[in-house]
Amino acid sequence: MTNSIECIAPSNIALVKYWGKKGIQIPQNPSLSFTLSESRTTTRMTWEEGHYQTEFLFEGNQSHSFEKKIIDYRELWEKNYPDLKKYSLKIESSNSFPHSAGIASSASSMASLSLCFSELLKSEGVLDLEEKKFFQNASDFSRLGSGSACRSVYGGVVTWGQWREGTSDEYASEIPELTEKWNDWGDAILLVSSSEKPVSSRQGHALMETHPYAEARFKHAKSRMNELYNVMLNEDKMRFCDIVETEALELHGLMMNSNPSFILIKPESLGIIEKVRAFRKETMIPACFTLDAGPNIHLLYPLEKKKEVVDFIKSELTPLLEDGKWIDDKIGTGPVINNA
Numbered sequence: 001m002t003n004s005i006e007c008i009a010p011s012n013i014a015l016v017k018y019w020g021k022k023g024i025q026i027p028q029n030p031s032l033s034f035t036l037s038e039s040r041t042t043t044r045m046t047w048e049e050g051h052y053q054t055e056f057l058f059e060g061n062q063s064h065s066f067e068k069k070i071i072d073y074r075e076l077w078e079k080n081y082p083d084l085k086k087y088s089l090k091i092e093s094s095n096s097f098p099h100s101a102g103i104a105s106s107a108s109s110m111a112s113l114s115l116c117f118s119e120l121l122k123s124e125g126v127l128d129l130e131e132k133k134f135f136q137n138a139s140d141f142s143r144l145g146s147g148s149a150c151r152s153v154y155g156g157v158v159t160w161g162q163w164r165e166g167t168s169d170e171y172a173s174e175i176p177e178l179t180e181k182w183n184d185w186g187d188a189i190l191l192v193s194s195s196e197k198p199v200s201s202r203q204g205h206a207l208m209e210t211h212p213y214a215e216a217r218f219k220h221a222k223s224r225m226n227e228l229y230n231v232m233l234n235e236d237k238m239r240f241c242d243i244v245e246t247e248a249l250e251l252h253g254l255m256m257n258s259n260p261s262f263i264l265i266k267p268e269s270l271g272i273i274e275k276v277r278a279f280r281k282e283t284m285i286p287a288c289f290t291l292d293a294g295p296n297i298h299l300l301y302p303l304e305k306k307k308e309v310v311d312f313i314k315s316e317l318t319p320l321l322e323d324g325k326w327i328d329d330k331i332g333t334g335p336v337i338n339n340a
């Protein structure tokens with residue numbers, strides 16, 4: 001008998017960044033993110049008992065570079081759940097955003113894949129966990145695929161890393177009291193460059209092992225988590241903007257003074273940063289920027305100010321964007337699982 005499951009997992013944008021790890025994908029500091037809505041990966045897993053096989057199609061085509069990663073990831077699951085070895089698997093994955101856009105898809109793709117493995121094991125009676133533990137387990141395995149992916153298993157405002165009761169270094173968890181207050185925020189993803197990054201996140205995390213400011217950074221990130229949490233709880237939007245921007249620049253500062261050093265922002269990224277700050281000052285609209293380990297800018301803003309923000313993007317930022325492109329995203333509610 002053949003069975004099939006479809007898992008859609010969104011990407012996420014970190015406000016306090018995970019940068020540096022120890023052991024097996026254990027973060028050196030806690031992080032906090034907004035789960036997105038429109039930027040997502042859909043994975044369909046079809047399984048059949050019989051000969052052992054792993055077929056992987058990315059956007060309908062065979063992809064050897066991804067296939068190796070998928071096979072390694074399957075083996076990791078099999079170490080914990082040997083029953084998986086009974087199945088021939090067909091895994092078909094696609095992203096809602098263009099692969100060449102320069103947006104990291106590892107979070108959404110590993111989260112959707114982890115959820116598919118979890119659902120397969122559940123429907124075969126191998127995994128029998130109540131809902132909360134089921135998602136913690138899926139988040140734990142997502143983390144092993146790509147650290148930040150563990151946050152994509154949940155919607156709204158999500159945290160990963162031990163910093164308060166109920167949080168863990170092994171899996172992420174929702175912060176419902178913040179989601180309730182921040183679920184109407186937009187994220188305009190401003191595409192500055194789609195060229196391949198000169199440093200992978202794996203190399204980036206490794207740079208923190210010998211970084212002269214590593215200890216100070218890890219300590220500071222922990223206190224920043226507490227500060228951001230309180231600011232968000234009190235809905236102090238202007239202070240939120242200051243913290244989020246400082247944190248993003250700190251990440252890039254760390255990369256600039258790593259050995260070897262990397263500069264991932266482009267002149268256009270800097271141009272946008274300056275314009276966003278001027279826009280906030282002039283209009284008093286709490287719109288702010290953050291960046292992942294790349295040149296693209298995430299412009300975060302309250303959706304009630306969408307018209308003003310979109311006008312600002314169109315009139316002032318479009319010339320700084322690659323082909324004038326940006327993605328109209330917002331906070332989302334998390335993964336969707338479709339049976340059959």
Ligand code: PMV
Nearest residue numbers: 014017018146147148201293
């Ligand atoms: O999950 P990774 O290993 O791709 O690392 C993600 C690193 C950042 O995007 C820069 C920060 C984060 O917390 O998402």
